[in-house]
Amino acid sequence: MQRTSSSSGRSTPAASSSSSSLTAEELSFADTPRPFKNPYYLNRTTAGPGGGGGKRTKALKQIMALERERVDQLLEAKKQQLVAGAGDDAEAQLQQAFHQVVSFASVEAPPSLLPQKxxxxxxxxxxxxxxxxxxxxxxxxxxxxxxxxxxxxxxxxxxxxxxxxxxxx
Structure with missing residues (x-):
């Protein structure tokens, strides 16, 4: 088996001038259109004005502070109702209302309806x-x-x- 030599006398043909003119940007697939992607998709971590919007997690201290504020508001509203009613056992009713408030930290819960494991x-x-x-x-x-x-x-x-x-x- 004999190798055919090119006109330059080499056994390997030289790269053509048209293929050497292609640059890395022209061969890149990064900018090609992707029809399967949703053009209206917004990433949640970068959504919003300024790029820092989206869903944020809260620290436990923040959750507990917000919960205390919520419970205090509920008790204050109940206290205003009791004062407006001017009941003689308002203090006892306020204590009962305090124990009935369901909060993040309350450990009282109804029994489970699921069968016991x-x-x-x-x-x-x-x-x-x-x-x-x-x-x-x-x-x-x-x-x-x-x-x-x-x-x-x-x-x-x-x-x-x-x-x-x-x-x-």
């Missing part, structure tokens, strides 16, 4: 099964094999940890 007595993982003989909860068949080897005293200890231990005398 059941956890494995051995591993602490979510329990899908319960042994009918010992009433111990277990996660999978591997744990059940270990559970079957337990003596009654060990089973009672696990049930006592859960709060359902039966004292046998």
């Amino acid at each position: 059941r956890y494995c007595d051995i591993t602490g993982l979510e329990a899908k099964y319960q042994d009918p003989r010992s009433t111990l909860r277990y996660h999978n068949a591997e744990v059940y094999e270990v559970l079957r080897t337990f003596q009654p005293a060990v089973i009672q200890a696990y049930l006592a940890v859960r709060g359902q231990g039966v004292v046998l005398r």
Whole structure:
């Protein structure tokens, strides 16, 4: 197999003058139109006048200060209502209103409507099964094999940890 040489006598042809005139900007895909992009999209971190708008997070101190202000406003409005009514037990009603205000920091909540989650007595993982003989909860068949080897005293200890231990005398 013989190589054909170009007119200059070299085995590799020289680059043509038309391809060498292309610059990096002409070959770049950065400025090509993208029809799949939404032209009206605004980035949330840079949206707004000045580029610093968008959604901002608040520090815990700010949240707690705003919550205190909100609770104070509610109590002040309730106090004004009680003073306008001129009730003789206004102080007791104000204390009751203070305890009824739901705030970010209040720990009182109604009981959950969801069923209580059941956890494995051995591993602490979510329990899908319960042994009918010992009433111990277990996660999978591997744990059940270990559970079957337990003596009654060990089973009672696990049930006592859960709060359902039966004292046998």
